Amino acid sequence: MPKSEGGLGIRNLQARNMGLILSAAWRIAEKPNSFLHDILKAKYFPSSSIWRPKPNTPKSAFWSSVLKVLPILLQNSWIQLCNGSSSIWSSPWFNGWENIYDNLILQNRDFNYPATINQLWIPGRKEWNYSLVDSLFLQPAAQAIKNTTIVPTEEDDILCWNLTPSGKCNSKSTYRACLQMLFDTGTPSPDQVQESIKNIMKQVWRCKEMIPRIKTFAWRLLRRALATGDRASQFSRHIDKVCSRCGIPETDLHLFFLCPFAKAAWFLPLLFVKTEMLVANFPDISHIILDLLAQGHPTLNLNFLFTFL
Ligand SMILES: [Zn+2]
Known part of the structure; x- marks a missing residue:
């Protein structure tokens, strides 16, 4: 998922590959005078156009990939007369x-x-x-x-592309179209991420003072991807479910807010945060963080908060 949607901004490789083929198909359709167009025309659509390829001919790997994305190309292209x-x-x-x-x-x-x-x-x-x-x-x-x-x-006449304001096809728009097609045809789409998490992560990615390691820590904490005892013990019986300090199940909330050790750290001079109160009011970590930031505490800015955690 894109970072703005709460993901890590890592692209889907299958959609990326299809998107690049779709861009190539667009260039063939848009430039009927190109050398590549001439070669493909001679072999695959001698008396027609890329829009009506001959069926059932032996195909190169490139051309069969183009045929797979042709419906998307057709769906999003139109000719300005x-x-x-x-x-x-x-x-x-x-x-x-x-x-x-x-x-x-x-x-x-x-x-x-x-x-x-x-x-x-x-x-x-x-x-x-x-x-x-x-x-x-x-x-x-x-x-x-x-x-x-x-x-x-x-x-x-001008060939126009529906998915960009300029009407020119680009690889960003073809990537998005292909990703959507994969989701529409059965590839499971990622879960929707809460708005509160998206908001914090937007600030985190933008924060210049925060070092990358802390940024990815923030992402893992908010997206519930940290290997706490409670979470990791579901995958291996060699991992303890409970906190090594106090024997209570080691959840995110326990580890960072409710464990006596964590509570003591939060109550250090200059911070004086009572974490039981926070957890009682907001059972969800993203809301706890938003509340801490909203308090206007002089020390508790975004960078300090995640580095401290
Ligand atoms: Zn503990």
């Missing part, structure tokens, strides 16, 4: 384009089907030729086409 020179049949240019052939009304045998999108416009103008569109496509596809915006410039 400028001069309308893109192909009607092999570019994703309106909502529902994937099923264009199912919505086609077959014409007489000698009918010449238009090839590029601008052939569906009124000649010389940037407006849909309603009667032509209606005679070629079934509803609701015809309506979707007529609702598609045309930009009044003479540039080439």
